[in-house]
Amino acid sequence: MISEAAIWHDLECGSYQADLECWRTLAADYVGPVLDVGAGTGRVSLMLAALGHDVTALDLDDSLLTEIAARAAGSEIETVCADAREFDLNRQFGLIIVPMLTVQLFGGRAGRGRFFAAAAKQIAPAGCIALAIADLHDDGAGANGADAPRAERCTIGVVGYSTRAIAAKQRGNQIGIERRREIKAPDGSVEVRSATDWVDEVTAEQLEAEAAAAGLAIAPRRQIPATDEYIGSAVVCLHG
Numbered sequence: 001m002i003s004e005a006a007i008w009h010d011l012e013c014g015s016y017q018a019d020l021e022c023w024r025t026l027a028a029d030y031v032g033p034v035l036d037v038g039a040g041t042g043r044v045s046l047m048l049a050a051l052g053h054d055v056t057a058l059d060l061d062d063s064l065l066t067e068i069a070a071r072a073a074g075s076e077i078e079t080v081c082a083d084a085r086e087f088d089l090n091r092q093f094g095l096i097i098v099p100m101l102t103v104q105l106f107g108g109r110a111g112r113g114r115f116f117a118a119a120a121k122q123i124a125p126a127g128c129i130a131l132a133i134a135d136l137h138d139d140g141a142g143a144n145g146a147d148a149p150r151a152e153r154c155t156i157g158v159v160g161y162s163t164r165a166i167a168a169k170q171r172g173n174q175i176g177i178e179r180r181r182e183i184k185a186p187d188g189s190v191e192v193r194s195a196t197d198w199v200d201e202v203t204a205e206q207l208e209a210e211a212a213a214a215g216l217a218i219a220p221r222r223q224i225p226a227t228d229e230y231i232g233s234a235v236v237c238l239h240g
């Protein structure tokens with residue numbers, strides 16, 4: 001049975017497509033296995049595996065990885081439940097990707113430093129580590145903007161789920177994306193919950209400086225365009 005974490009994850013991340021071309025291109029550009037860090041329910045891992053790449057999906061939340069295994073449908077995807085700040089898979093990858101803000105969930109500079117140290121040991125000599133960071137102050141779209149994002153809905157069995165980003169708030173150097181989640185029972189009653197994801201503010205320049213301090217070389221950035229629903233991202237690219 002799908003976990004509630006996976007239901008919310010699918011609703012809140014699953015429809016994002018603007019970055020897929022970037023990950024597809026990077027996977028074609030770099031030879032060797034791909035590590036998807038913070039893979040969630042496999043939005044990117046499943047796409048790359050379907051294209052024939054050898055993909056390992058790593059996440060902290062085992063219930064999300066269970067969905068990847070269930071959805072892989074014949075594609076070989078290894079799943080690893082681990083913290084990206086201290087993983088050791090004892091192998092080297094041609095490409096390590098960190099899509100969709102995930103590097104902004106590592107607990108600030110110290111957490112990112114631990115990730116870079118682990119990733120530097122597991123990137124192949126000619127490989128690439130690519131991290132997407134969102135411009136949290138882009139007020140042209142999404143949770144910050146005048147155009148409030150629409151609710152995402154699904155029904156699982158007889159229970160309805162809906163979620164919508166309703167506000168962005170500041171706490172030190174983090175932005176909180178507040179969501180209103182609703183669960184509608186078969187008798188029509190609705191449980192309302194509030195959930196806030198706290199995301200670290202970090203610039204591409206800061207990330208590159210931190211990576212350089214971990215011995216990684218800086219490669220040209222790539223760009224993911226903003227959409228009506230999602231803010232744009234810079235993709236910081238690093239070589240081992």
Ligand SMILES: C[S@@+](CC[C@H](N)C(=O)[O-])C[C@H]1O[C@@H](n2cnc3c(N)ncnc32)[C@H](O)[C@@H]1O
Pocket residue numbers: 013014037038039040041042043044058059060061064082083084085099100101102105106
């Ligand atoms: C914004 S979601 C992105 C999911 C997926 N990559 C996508 O693009 O659809 C962030 C994911 O990172 C995972 N995550 C957060 N902190 C992590 C950590 N320290 N180590 C591993 N995974 C982490 C979360 O469990 C979640 O699945």
